[in-house]
């Protein structure tokens with residue numbers, strides 16, 4: 239099906255790889271995607287696509303108008319890199335010390351630019367308006383890049399009805415679209431607990447209130463929340479990932495600060511866990527004579543929710559791509575701020591496998607040796623194209 243679209247993607251596939259390599263060599267951290275945004279804008283303009291630059295920071299939005307006053311489909315790619323020192327040994331490795339496209343956003347940008355190029359060639363046949371949404375700062379968490387773009391009107395004029403996006407993943411083999419209806423990625427809340435005790439001499443713990451000892455009890459309590467206080471039928475992760483306290487071997491400190499993450503796939507459970515932590519931790523600390531203050535990061539990434547009806551139709555479209563297979567997966571406990579776009583415009587986020595053992599592509603995202611199988615980028619591009627051309 240869609241023979242000519244596929245041929246047009248094939249014909250552009252070397253260019254997609256070339257674009258990907260340029261971006262890969264010039265990675266930029268969250269909120270600093272200036273050169274990447276410039277390259278995107280230039281490509282869209284060359285294809286005669288109307289653009290808006292500086293949307294919510296470094297974001298770029300391109301728009302193609304459909305032949306009818308149909309719906310508006312948003313296609314989204316993130317653009318930022320990570321503070322990782324590249325060790326792939328590729329000839330087009332990062333030119334920037336300590337910065338690398340270790341999550342594959344270089345490929346995301348290239349695939350979406352490829353789709354924009356092909357769709358621009360077919361502008362007279364477009365059943366929908368298509369918005370190309372290039373967002374900054376997905377890796378940053380909290381405010382992220384989607385929220386500033388939404389505030390800056392990325393989803394309006396014309397109003398975006400449905401959003402689609404994909405992420406390449408090292409966990410899945412090449413040739414696979416991994417997808418799920420409903421919650422596909424978790425809400426990623428962060429917490430910070432400050433324990434205040436009473437410092438003193440290490441030889442006299444009875445004269446002190448040791449925040450390290452209290453913190454230890456708090457961690458046990460936190461990890462018991464999942465197994466003893468929450469339903470066993472819904473996934474939940476609580477991890478303490480940093481602890482800071484103390485200066486010297488013989489001084490009991492005054493304070494301990496710990497931070498961690500909570501991952502949930504259900505909004506009610508998410509509220510319940512936060513509320514449990516908020517009540518249990520201070521009262522437990524006080525039973526040891528200490529005090530504990532709990533705070534949660536504002537603006538945590540919400541659950542990435544795939545609209546079930548639309549996602550089933552997406553699976554139907556993707557399953558028609560020769561050379562690729564659609565596989566239904568369990569949810570992933572990572573978070574993504576595409577979730578914010580999906581809250582505003584029902585749609586689908588899906589994964590795109592890039593593991594290829596024969597080529598030694600065996601590393602996961604965020605690893606210093608992670609890279610994508612470029613031979614498959616055209617399929618990601620084709621998926622964008624076909625979704626944009628769908629009847630929604």
Ligand SMILES: [Zn+2]
Pocket residue numbers: 341342343376405
């Ligand atoms: Zn990513």
Ligand SMILES: [Zn+2]
Pocket residue numbers: 341377603604
């Ligand atoms: Zn990432």
